Amino acid sequence: MFLIFIFIFAMLISCSQNFTNSHKFYNEPPNKSESIGIVELSDGFILTRAAWFVEKLNIHNDSIYSKLETLTDSVIFDEIQKKWNSSVISKKDRETFAKETLRMDKTIFIKARLPEQGIAVLDNRGGTPDYLFIIHEYTVGGDLEAENFYDYTKANLEISQKKKFNDLSIIATFTLWDNKRQIPLRSGVATAQMPIKNDYFNRDLFIKATKAAVAECLKKI
Amino acid sequence: MLKEDINPIENGEWRVESGFKKFFLLFLILNSQLLTLNLYAAPSVWKDGEFLFWGYGKQFVSPADFCFALRYENEKIGTPHCYEAGDWERDTTASLYAKWLNANLDSRLQSEDLRPRNPHVIDRLRNLKDKNLLFSTIKNDKLWFLLFDESSSEPIRIAVFSMPQDSAKLVRKIASDWFGGTPQIRLSDSERAAKQMEPDEYFAEQPMHDIWFGIGVGWSRAKVPLTPDSWYRSKLNSRIKNYRDVRDSASAWSFIEDSSPFYSAYIGASLYDFIGVEFEFHRSGHKAKIDTTQDVYEELSHWNFNRYEFLLSLMFMKVFKPHPQIEIEPYASVSFTYSFFTEDIDLKDGRTASEYYKDRFEFRSYYRGAALNLGLRTAFFKNYAINLRTGIANRGTSMVTQEIIGSSTTDAYVAAGLEYHFRWK
Numbered sequence: 290m291f292l293i294f295i296f297i298f299a300m301l302i303s304c305s306q307n308f309t310n311s312h313k314f315y316n317e318p319p320n321k322s323e324s325i326g327i328v329e330l331s332d333g334f335i336l337t338r339a340a341w342f343v344e345k346l347n348i349h350n351d352s353i354y355s356k357l358e359t360l361t362d363s364v365i366f367d368e369i370q371k372k373w374n375s376s377v378i379s380k381k382d383r384e385t386f387a388k389e390t391l392r393m394d395k396t397i398f399i400k401a402r403l404p405e406q407g408i409a410v411l412d413n414r415g416g417t418p419d420y421l422f423i424i425h426e427y428t429v430g431g432d433l434e435a436e437n438f439y440d441y442t443k444a445n446l447e448i449s450q451k452k453k454f455n456d457l458s459i460i461a462t463f464t465l466w467d468n469k470r471q472i473p474l475r476s477g478v479a480t481a482q483m484p485i486k487n488d489y490f491n492r493d494l495f496i497k498a499t500k501a502a503v504a505e506c507l508k509k510i
Numbered sequence: 511m512l513k514e515d516i517n518p519i520e521n522g523e524w525r526v527e528s529g530f531k532k533f534f535l536l537f538l539i540l541n542s543q544l545l546t547l548n549l550y551a552a553p554s555v556w557k558d559g560e561f562l563f564w565g566y567g568k569q570f571v572s573p574a575d576f577c578f579a580l581r582y583e584n585e586k587i588g589t590p591h592c593y594e595a596g597d598w599e600r601d602t603t604a605s606l607y608a609k610w611l612n613a614n615l616d617s618r619l620q621s622e623d624l625r626p627r628n629p630h631v632i633d634r635l636r637n638l639k640d641k642n643l644l645f646s647t648i649k650n651d652k653l654w655f656l657l658f659d660e661s662s663s664e665p666i667r668i669a670v671f672s673m674p675q676d677s678a679k680l681v682r683k684i685a686s687d688w689f690g691g692t693p694q695i696r697l698s699d700s701e702r703a704a705k706q707m708e709p710d711e712y713f714a715e716q717p718m719h720d721i722w723f724g725i726g727v728g729w730s731r732a733k734v735p736l737t738p739d740s741w742y743r744s745k746l747n748s749r750i751k752n753y754r755d756v757r758d759s760a761s762a763w764s765f766i767e768d769s770s771p772f773y774s775a776y777i778g779a780s781l782y783d784f785i786g787v788e789f790e791f792h793r794s795g796h797k798a799k800i801d802t803t804q805d806v807y808e809e810l811s812h813w814n815f816n817r818y819e820f821l822l823s824l825m826f827m828k829v830f831k832p833h834p835q836i837e838i839e840p841y842a843s844v845s846f847t848y849s850f851f852t853e854d855i856d857l858k859d860g861r862t863a864s865e866y867y868k869d870r871f872e873f874r875s876y877y878r879g880a881a882l883n884l885g886l887r888t889a890f891f892k893n894y895a896i897n898l899r900t901g902i903a904n905r906g907t908s909m910v911t912q913e914i915i916g917s918s919t920t921d922a923y924v925a926a927g928l929e930y931h932f933r934w935k
Contacts, residue, residue, distance in 0.1 A: 313618055387627055406627050407606025407613075470613050
């Protein structure tokens with residue numbers, strides 16, 4: 290019986306898609322004493338239905354991106370600071386990172402921005418964090434599936450634009466970067482879905498969803 | 511958090527695990543396709559090659575020593591040039607990668623884990639052309655050697671030696687392990703560009719045109735293999751009486767010997783390795799089959815016929831290339847033939863010709879016919895070929911004429927030829 294269970298488990302592992310990828314040196318998440326630099330989202334922040342957020346959150350069309358991006362950055366920082374000694378890596382540093390494609394699984398690839406090999410990135414206070422937490426793409430929208438974004442066999446599917454969402458979806462692609470040795474330790478795609486009742490949405494729900502997305506990322510590290 | 515300590519497999523932990531756990535792990539590994547083969551491309555060995563030495567930290571091996579070792583280990587390598595890669599060392603981005611390599615080199619890592627991320631460094635590696643770049647660094651009392659060339663942005667070979675080492679022994683080991691092969695001649699820039707454009711010869715699909723000429727020898731006989739003897743018995747046993755009488759004159763084989771060697775010369779051309787024409791000339795000799803029991807032949811010294819044939823063939827072929835220098839070409843052809851006989855007859859000295867002699871049979875001035883042929887041509891080194899063919903041929907006269915000597919003469923043949931080909935695209 291136990292053998293059959295193991296067999297089924299192994300089959301499931303081999304068939305299900307893998308949305309994370311680890312370096313050979315990666316073993317476990319950083320210790321509490323180690324420090325993490327959190328890279329600001331900048332152009333990695335994407336709203337798929339900006340008009341909907343404009344309406345629900347009552348923010349002007351021109352500032353919806355910058356306001357939600359700043360809010361998200363601060364929520365991510367607060368959440369990670371609860372676990373590790375954190376600092377901020379500025380947008381300017383992010384712009385120097387080279388673009389690269391990382392492979393998660395046979396058909397799943399993410400677009401990544403990774404720092405240079407050979408130099409440790411400095412945080413806002415001039416210190417050198419042990420690790421960097423980089424979010425490459427942070428997509429906020431309604432009823433989104435990660436496969437449709439990162440599995441090339443399912444990309445380019447036409448999905449009807451619905452007026453009302455069932456769920457608020459956040460899809461984040463992230464990398465835990467070893468800042469001392471400059472290697473991507475663990476990368477992955479995290480998805481958070483938060484049900485929306487009666488088409489009602491406000492700032493608190495946005496923060497709640499962001500916290501859920503960060504928790505998903507941390508779960509996958 | 512890093513697995514900095516020794517690999518558990520080396521530590522003997524593997525052995526204490528139960529057999530079941532082992533089986534399960536193996537199953538998981540196989541099933542999740544984590545089993546990747548680490549196949550490095552073989553480094554190209556160039557005659558009179560260039561070797562760039564790039565290092566991080568203290569250098570243990572001198573380029574001059576390495577060149578000496580190369581010439582010692584590989585006699586055919588010519589005059590290699592080894593020097594320090596100054597432009598790599600001065601390049602800030604490249605030196606950051608060198609620093610990174612020094613920090614990350616580890617026996618658990620594969621070459622794919624050691625590739626540079628910076629596009630500038632990748633570009634520089636791609637532009638190495640036919641030079642070899644040897645990176646070396648000392649880390650934790652171990653000397654690492656990484657070989658890069660233009661074929662990949664990953665190191666194509668990695669070697670690690672524990673220190674201290676005899677420097678001369680070490681360079682000889684690297685020279686023989688990595689550069690012991692047969693060297694290739696380096697190409698100029700234009701030759702490299704041309705080589706990049708040319709299709710792989712194993713996959714070259716472009717058909718060729720061909721012109722050839724050849725000479726051959728063959729043997730023909732009336733009996734077609736796998737047919738009953740009874741078809742031929744009367745013809746083959748037939749003898750000429752009184753210089754002209756045979757029981758059945760339709761086949762020339764009632765008058766003359768059928769089994770005979772023939773000699774041929776031919777010239778042909780084909781288009782797109784598919785359709786071609788060939789013009790061929792045959793000559794063969796045949797003795798008249800006289801009934802020696804008859805007194806009328808006492809005056810006769812000899813009586814032979816020579817047959818001359820011209821064949822115009824339409825052929826269809828298919829070319830296979832099992833090896834770049836060998837082509838095999840089976841073909842089938844149909845030939846239209848034009849043939850005639852010449853007579854060589856003489857009386858014994860001092861004898862006068864009888865009435866029978868003067869009234870002897872004559873072949874018609876020419877015969878027309880057709881042949882069906884199958885062949886196999888094997889070409890070596892593009893220009894030379896051996897051609898084997900077989901076929902069946904029939905010649906005749908039009909049946910409206912009354913003279914029916916040789917009106918249906920059939921034979922089968924086998925032949926072999928040597929050919930010279932001019933081929934072009």
